[in-house]
Amino acid sequence: MFYLVEEFFSIQGEGKYMGVPSYFLRTGGCNLNCPGFNTKYFINSKEKRGCDTFFAVDSAFKNRWQKINDAKAFITHLEAKLNELGFLPHFVITGGEPLLYFNDETFYQIITFLLEKNIKITIETNATIVxxxxxxxxxxxxxxxxxxxxxxxxxxxxxxINKEAIATIAKNAKEAFFKFPLSKELIQISALAEIKEITALAPNLPIYCMPVGESKKALWQNDKAVFEFCKKHNFYYSDRLHIRVFDTTQGV
Ligand code: SF4
Structure with a gap:
């Protein structure tokens, strides 16, 4: 059984496949919380802070998540969605942290179904799970x-940072890349040293940097600094198209 927070067809907004039409499955739950990303939200009028996908991380939202425990039924549902689309899009499995479910039978059956259809799948992960x-x-x-x-x-x-998790993915997966959300403050303090330390664990993978922020306003505060940082250090710049176009609207 895994939790599904939302599913929708859109354009991948960030990373190597930015701009590619993609079908998103967002799983519920994460092993991190990332309060530093400072997105404010309220639970029973109490203010909390987390990342921009707090609604897929904080178990206070669990009553809105769907339990997926019947792989066959969900595959039938996906087949209907693919028929509606009339083509096979890139799939993005995101979260929360989707790899919480890597050994879940239902989750694995769905991955297998998509691969058998020759669908490209990107898993967006914090890479802390082996x-x-x-x-x-x-x-x-x-x-x-x-x-x-x-x-x-x-x-x-x-x-x-889980060295074994990063090295295992780099060694086994047919494709992987690093993706770092950066603020201008972090660039001034320690971003380069931190990125170097992490990417040394898998030196052949491409490195994308993107501005941190849950809104257009927040992106504007960081994008130029990230742009210049990428130019200076030969990293790839990734924008965050979904926020740039739709601001704080979710599921688009
Ligand atoms: S989804 Fe990502 S950013 Fe949000 S808490 Fe989990 S690891 Fe942190």
């Missing part, structure tokens, strides 16, 4: 967007 590629070999066929959290997430380093 995948057993031997037991679950289909994961070798996925694209992994490694969004490893930096100190601005305010998560302890021991929790946000």
């Amino acid at each position: 995948i057993d590629f031997k037991k679950y070999p289909q994961y070798k066929e996925l694209v992994f967007a490694l969004s490893i959290k930096l100190s601005n997430s305010l998560e302890p380093k021991s929790k946000r």
Whole structure:
């Protein structure tokens, strides 16, 4: 069983496949919380802080998540969605942290179904969970967007960097890339040293940097600094198209 927060067809807004029409499955739950990303939200009138997908992270929202425990039924549902579209889009499995479910039978059956249809799948992950590629070999066929959290997430380093998880993905997956959300403050303080330390664990993977922020306004505060940072250090710049176009609207 896994939790599904939302599903929708849109355009991938960030990373290597920015701009590609994509079908999104957003799973519920995360092993991190990332209060440093500072998105404000309220639970029973009490203010809390988290990342821009707090609604897929905080279990206070669990009553809005759908339990997916019947792979066959969900595959039938996806087949109907694909028929409606009339083509096979790129799939993005995001969260929360989708790899919480890597060894869930239902989740794995759905991945297998999509791969059998020759659908490209990107998993967006914080790369803190070690995948057993031997037991679950289909994961070798996925694209992994490694969004490893930096100190601005305010998560302890021991929790946000798992060397074995990163190295295992880099060794086994057919494709992976790093993706770092940066603020101008972090660029001034420690971004380069932090990125170098993490990317040394998988030196052949491309590195994308993008502005942090949950709204257009927040992106504007950081985008120029990230742009210049990428030019200076030969990293790839990624925008966040969905926020740039739709601002804070979710599920578009
Ligand atoms: S790892 Fe990602 S989804 Fe989880 S809390 Fe941090 S930013 Fe949000």
